[in-house]
Amino acid sequence: MIEVNRPDEAERRRIGKSDPIDAYADTRAVVSGRAASAPKDGAIAGIRALQTAACSAIKARSATLNQIAHLLITAPDAIRASGGG
Incomplete structure (x- = not known):
């Protein structure tokens, strides 16, 4: 091949x-x-899998931070005034 x-x-x-x-x-x-x-050998496939996992982790982190920020914005005034907890 x-x-x-x-x-x-x-x-x-x-x-x-x-x-x-x-x-x-x-x-x-x-x-x-x-x-x-x-x-290409198995090493290339391994590197590609690591890159995919890293990209997925970055996207998940960004999505989580965005979700937390939006929850704080849309939370009731009492919760926002207390700092979220």
Whole structure:
């Protein structure tokens, strides 16, 4: 298995941009030897999973802080005056 990282930009401009055309161009690059990179291994998948988890944690933290702020804004006056507790 050989992974083709990026399509040839000049060829895409000359021939066109579509999935079937890109597939044929990738096949030509593999057969000719221009696309000689190895496929991504498990380390790349692990890093991608860590990035996804970190992004999810950041979104959850932001959502929680927004929810707390909005709860304080919409709380009754007695609760807002006491500081929330």
